[in-house]
Amino acid sequence: MSLVRRLTDGVPPRALWALGFLLAGLLVAPAVLGKYGLSILILILYFAYVGQAWNIMMGFAGQLSLGHALYAGLGGYVAAGLFFHYGIGPWAGVFAAVAAAAAAGAIVGYLGFRFSLAGVYFALLTIAFSEFTRLAFDHWPWAGGSGGLFLKVDATVDVWNLRGGPLLFYYLILALAVGAFILCRALLESRLGRYWLAIREDAEAAQAVGVPVLRSKMIAVVISAALTALAGVWNAFYYNNLFPETAFAMGRSIEITLAPIIGGLGTLFGPVVGAVVLTGLGEVFTDASEYFQIPGMKQIFYGLALLVIVMYRPAGVWPWLAERLGFGERRP
Helix, strand or coil: CHHHHHHHCCCCHHHHHHHHHHHHHHHHHHHHCCHHHHHHHHHHHHHHHHHHHHHHHHHHCCCCCCCCHHHHHHHHHHHHHHHHHHCCCHHHHHHHHHHHHHHHHHHHHHHHHHCCCCCHHHHHHHHHHHHHHHHHHHCCHHHCHHHCEECCCCCCCECCCCECCHHHHHHHHHHHHHHHHHHHHHHHCCHHHHHHHHHHHCHHHHHHCCCCHHHHHHHHHHHHHHHHHHHHHHHHHHHCEECHHHHCCHHHHHHHHHHHHHHCCCCCCHHHHHHHHHHHHHHHHHHHHHHHCCCCHHHHHHHHHHHHHHHHCCCCHHHHHHHHHCCCCCCC
């Protein structure tokens, strides 16, 4: 009970009611949505989840990573490879996937922080590791090489092996998104969360007052990498294929960062709101591009829309929206 009280401390009652109604709506949504609507909701929850995982590093601890596709790709390839070659189910393979991504995050983090890389220099290091891994997997027969790794498509519902239709994966990504939301709330209210806040604002001052800067940064990287690996496992078994060019692509890393940036860095609801905005805009401009048959229209207007949001809501959409709704979520 004390844990629940800690998690809800300082949250306006109307915000708690809104969360309850939102969760209830998401639980029953598949019963009222068609296949298309369900696929859109799956994408929103996926980007909300990976955005939350990335937000731990950048929004909470202030460490810019532009290579998070590394952890998603590693997670997906490890779990899918174990299933494909040895018949090890994803519920067992996920432990190896998370361990591999966490180890990669620890290596990247230690090299970056040990040599005092920060800002864009640390971001370049994360990009480099992601690109090195992409090239390695592109020439690794066990992972299928450039030809890709394919899992057997099976419409039969098999929860143990994550075989089934969109409904199974919808509730799985919903559970991941809710779990990540609760975890991030708990982290923000912990001593570690206070350490991250101090480091994000001024790492040297934090070090001077006794904050374990290196250890706190390393924990942020490892947690973020591990959570992103779970998204990679989900992604591999949902789409049933993996290609190095897409799994570790720079574009995939950028996609992961957009939801929290648009929604609001360092806020709990920022990644969720950002995912809704991004997915909604993407679908609108995709339909418009097909209707008017203008090549590249989606990319042009999508980029312009994001530019307008960043220019006029630099703190993100959620802080502005929360103020008007009276939810008053504080930015840590």
